[in-house]
Amino acid sequence: MTALYGVVGDPIAHSLSPLIHNGWIETHGLDARYEAIRIPDGEFSNGVRELEARGAVGLNVTLPHKHAAAEFATKKSEAVTRLGAANTLHATEGVWQADNTDVGGFQDMLAGTLDAPLKGQRVTVFGAGGSARAVVYALSEAGADITLCNRTLSRAEALLEDLQIDGGQILDLETGLARLAEADLVVNTTSAGHGGEGFDLPDGRGRLFVDISYGAAAEHMLEPARASGWKTADGLSMLVHQAARSFEIWFGIAPDTDDALKRCRAALEAKR
């Protein structure tokens, strides 16, 4: 039976992951297929068991199932244990192992964008949702000096506490925006751009503003940022690099990320 791989979530139809992975599967002539599969909230375990019966041995996991995936797996990487969230599952002889390649995907994206190492850099992160956990974990592992800003302060507090990060500063959104003069790098993980909102930013003076969303949502944030003198990057490179790390876990092959990035940009461009 051709091995089944896929991304599970709800909603899932918009996912670029099949485009990325099926391109790599074809390039490397693998006997595998990759699908976008909807599993409704609360149905994760049953859904995965059904996919197992169809030959599933590797899954990417997105909203709302990242926590359920971490709970479901028998074996977990250290990042999954710390974050309580997984985006990659891999079955070996029926035993499911969980990894979190969002962390490495974000690190890879920054490594390709930043001129200086992250250690000691003052990084302001906006948002304290699921993706912010992977971002803050990655920044903390790299030794960055983190300021975490969120609309709901208690969520930011819980994030730093759950990840056992000492020394991070917590601010509300408005105060965080007002104090951006003190930041070397800014990372937006809020989903505000999906609602068409952009932040009112001070002069960027050539500093980097990253929004980890992509497509129209990212542009709502990045266009005004560029107009205020920030260098900008969206999250498509993070998406492709987390996919590459999943692909390597499943197939032991490091795929071509530049090529996948071009295919994703073309697909987003075609949707405009």
Ligand code: NDP
């Ligand atoms: P969550 O729903 O878990 O968190 C959303 C966050 O955005 C919360 O901090 C929330 O604040 C904040 N927020 C929502 N609306 C507003 C608003 N209008 N103003 C200010 N803050 C707001 O989402 P995720 O963390 O999973 O995803 C966030 C973004 O990251 C999405 O755009 C998603 O596409 C992107 N993403 C990109 C990935 C990649 O590979 N590039 C991977 C995963 C996600 P509050 O706590 O106050 O509600």
